[in-house]
Amino acid sequence: MASTPRGARLAAATLLSALAVSACGDIGSQSGGSDGDVPTVRFSALPDPAPLPVLVMQELGIDERHGFQAEFVEVDPDAATSTFLLGESDIGVDQDATNSAIANNEGNDVVSFYPALTNTAAIVVPEDSPYRSPEDLVGARVGHFGTDSGTTQAISVSLQQGWGINPVEDYELVQSSPAALPELLASGEVDAIFDYEPYGLRAVERTPGRYLFKVADYWQENTDWAPPLAMLTARRDWLTENGELAHAVQNAWREAVQEIVDTDYQLFLEEPYATFLDRESPEELQALADYCAGLPCYTDTWTQEDTAQQLVFLELLVEQGGLDGLPDNVPVAVLDEVVQAD
Numbered sequence: 001m002a003s004t005p006r007g008a009r010l011a012a013a014t015l016l017s018a019l020a021v022s023a024c025g026d027i028g029s030q031s032g033g034s035d036g037d038v039p040t041v042r043f044s045a046l047p048d049p050a051p052l053p054v055l056v057m058q059e060l061g062i063d064e065r066h067g068f069q070a071e072f073v074e075v076d077p078d079a080a081t082s083t084f085l086l087g088e089s090d091i092g093v094d095q096d097a098t099n100s101a102i103a104n105n106e107g108n109d110v111v112s113f114y115p116a117l118t119n120t121a122a123i124v125v126p127e128d129s130p131y132r133s134p135e136d137l138v139g140a141r142v143g144h145f146g147t148d149s150g151t152t153q154a155i156s157v158s159l160q161q162g163w164g165i166n167p168v169e170d171y172e173l174v175q176s177s178p179a180a181l182p183e184l185l186a187s188g189e190v191d192a193i194f195d196y197e198p199y200g201l202r203a204v205e206r207t208p209g210r211y212l213f214k215v216a217d218y219w220q221e222n223t224d225w226a227p228p229l230a231m232l233t234a235r236r237d238w239l240t241e242n243g244e245l246a247h248a249v250q251n252a253w254r255e256a257v258q259e260i261v262d263t264d265y266q267l268f269l270e271e272p273y274a275t276f277l278d279r280e281s282p283e284e285l286q287a288l289a290d291y292c293a294g295l296p297c298y299t300d301t302w303t304q305e306d307t308a309q310q311l312v313f314l315e316l317l318v319e320q321g322g323l324d325g326l327p328d329n330v331p332v333a334v335l336d337e338v339v340q341a342d
Helices: 005-020 025-030 052-060 079-083 097-105 149-165 182-185 199-206 215-223 235-242 243-262 273-277 282-294 302-318
Strands: 040-044 071-076 093-096 110-117 120-124 141-144 170-175 192-195 208-216 230-235
Touching: 025 093, 040 079, 040 182, 052 071, 052 141, 052 243, 052 273, 079 093, 079 097, 093 110, 097 110, 097 230, 097 302, 110 235, 110 243, 120 199, 141 182, 149 192, 149 215, 149 302, 182 192, 182 199, 192 199, 192 282, 199 208, 199 282, 208 215, 230 235, 230 243, 235 243, 273 282
Parallel strands: 040 071, 040 093, 141 170, 141 192
Antiparallel strands: 093 230, 110 230, 120 192, 120 208
């Protein structure tokens, strides 16, 4: 991927973290990815709200206090999963339980162990369109960014569960990138789009548009739970070989998230976070902060009950033909079920 100002800034932030790191006990001996006395943990993701806590870790030295050096690997949407599975990162931030199930069915052994972002997947339509329900879109042209993406899978399961609609069969799907979908809707090339934030919000502002359906709202209204859009995901062997480090990463993540939540998500508007999120205008950035505060975008718990709900979601996906069975190596868990801290 070509270097960008944002990428250069992140590289500089990582270098500063490296210069400031000090030895932190036995954790440093658990991973071989370090140039000094503490390990480097590489997080891969798209530049959106999901991995923002990584940058907060770097800026505030949270990673150092927990005994590791956080490094961010920016990826393209079509290479996010492969980058992680090929071992170019230790933690895939933009993966989810569905991605992990697919990967494990293909012979991998990965585990999604903590939510990175609440599900922001939604259907957006033009504000003045006649569409009032997902049923109204039957036969319409609908933009998406891949039938195996977590966004499209979550919307598909929800629509089949709530209305008996199979988007692949009932909609005329048009594939593009997440960032390009708002433009397709605004130009009238599609009647609706499946997208996640901040792109759903961008479509609402540019078209102008409105939300027809939100995954989180549907599941919370019906089950008091919603499938995460993104989860911290790692290879099982990395977790078991680096148990204390894995717990340190999860604790640092939670601390970084709390820093964001404590500002009511207004941290999004401050540098270097505003540049990282790369919105089109200060108004769009403020709208994203307000949206995340209202949802909220980040959660602070992940329990065995959550994993049970997530497995029910995956079973629905299997029943509906979106997943070729559940793998024997369970793709989602609470971290303590996989490893124990030393």
